[in-house]
Amino acid sequence: MTPLMYDILVAVGMGLLGAVLFSAIGLISGTDETTTIAPVTLLVVLLGVPPAGVFTFWLAAAVSKHMTHAVPTALLGIPGDTLAVPLMPQATSLRNLGVPHIALRKMISGAIIAAFLSVPLAVLFAVLLAPFGPAITSAAPWIFLAAALGVAYFSPGRWASVAALIPFVLLIVGLQTVTKGYGVSLGVSYFLGIAIGPLVADLFAILSPLDRKRMMRNAPRSFVLAPDVKSWGGHFPNPFRVLDRSQTGWTLVTATISSATFVFSPVAMTVMLGEVVGARIKHAYHRLTSVLAARNGVTEATYVAEALIPLIAFGLPLSPVAAGPAAPLFNAPPVFTINNATGEIHNLHTLMSPLEFLGYGLLAVLLAGLIAYPFAMNYARSAAAFVSRNLSHEAIIATFVGLVLVIGTWEGGALALMVIVTVGLVGGTLYRTLGLNTGVQFMGYYAAVLSVPTIAKLVTGG
């Protein structure tokens, strides 16, 4: 077997695994992309899967989860994850009109069209930006500092988030110094601590008699599952027939725009471009369905572009998605590394060519399209009912507690576990009280690792 054939086989296998696994995870409402995709991808990297397999796994997982998270959003009226929040008003209106399945179908048809479009566009933009790569890489410490401040200002916390970056970065620098004193150097533990922060903070809060009151509820949460109607023959619905011509057009236009703007947050782009489309459609029903298709296409395209462009062009995680859910593609020591002293990069950026990114990227979208798309179109209702009836939230929390303990112990024993809990508690609390979200915290981590040594050198003159 030639090396290329072997790579393709591995990529197909890993892509299928990612698509199946994350089609299922997407059905569980409230599972954040960062908390689920990042740790599992990290595991795939650390187990020594070849680069093409890692990349196909990640993209197939991200696209699949993005499709199936539309199921709870449309049918149960709860956002599948943070990216689905801007779609709630339209989805809820269609649900109340008695046609939630239409909301679902418009959303995921927009998503699959946008996903196919955004991969080649992202590769194209990355190739155009690549000549600036060396300049950007050498200025990385300053770019990350600026990015951290910018992302913080655009987070829900605004100036509070900007100001809170200082203690947060200092905390990470301090923890690194402490663990270094014991000869332990940690990377993954910080990511996990930030990603899992909201859970850690909630578990601490529930232990405190003072804060517990805020979280107590009188009754279980109630959901109304909407009825579903299948309106096509066969198994594989054609997305171009689910959307009408103007909706396909709007999806293509907005997805193209959002593919180019890789530095902004996907949520912000989704809200803004959704407004642009909504303002141009006169009829109320047509507006609802068109905005849903376009918005979900935008979240998909922004997501793909935000991961692919920095990965292909720079090898540095210079966007909210790249620093969050896609972080293990850039930095997963000891396999993928970004050396903060020399600026040397060893990750998918150096291991794969733009042409390979294009080929495996399209393969990943195809696999996700073959699995998640017909699954969400055909079995949405029974899947949503099964998950909400059989999978308790306690079970999900148990799984994540186990994950933290295993990965922490693996990376640095008890010391790493303490770091995860510290970062998680501080980060999670800052998220809840100030609105310093996980994206800002990831940028803060990079600022601590890359910018702080440079600034320190400048200040001390060393």
Added chain:
Amino acid sequence: MEHRLSDPPAAPGIGAKQYAEVWGDTVDLKDLGKAVVIGGVIALACYLIAGRILLGYAPTAQIARTYAMLFGLLGCVGAGALCARLFAPKRDLSEAELDDSWRDETLAALAEGGRFGRTEDLPPAVQAEMKELGLYDTFVRYEAVLRQAEAKNP
């Protein structure tokens, strides 16, 4: 369960579920406590035991540790499956039929911005889609109501 003197007297509601919203969904505090212990113990045990056993077989300690992590992750999933069997979801799922009042409220909310549009101006494909969904008549009727209201208060 052991009864202690310090326990408050039995009252209605004792042993009742203590619902709380943790990480975006409702849980029962007792079940949550058990789930955290089960998840932690099973996952960590799988990781540590697999690490011990694999150390004898794997070519290097590094590889042994990485595969031990895979077993640890399987332990996480196993613990999750066990907890899913042990603890029922705290969700109240109903499959209610559509409430007509919601439909009217939604139409009113859509009309609020003053941009409701005219169904007859839509492309034929969209009109056909609305007919299939049974929304065509609903919208046309509501547009007539809006036009009447407009005629009354210009």
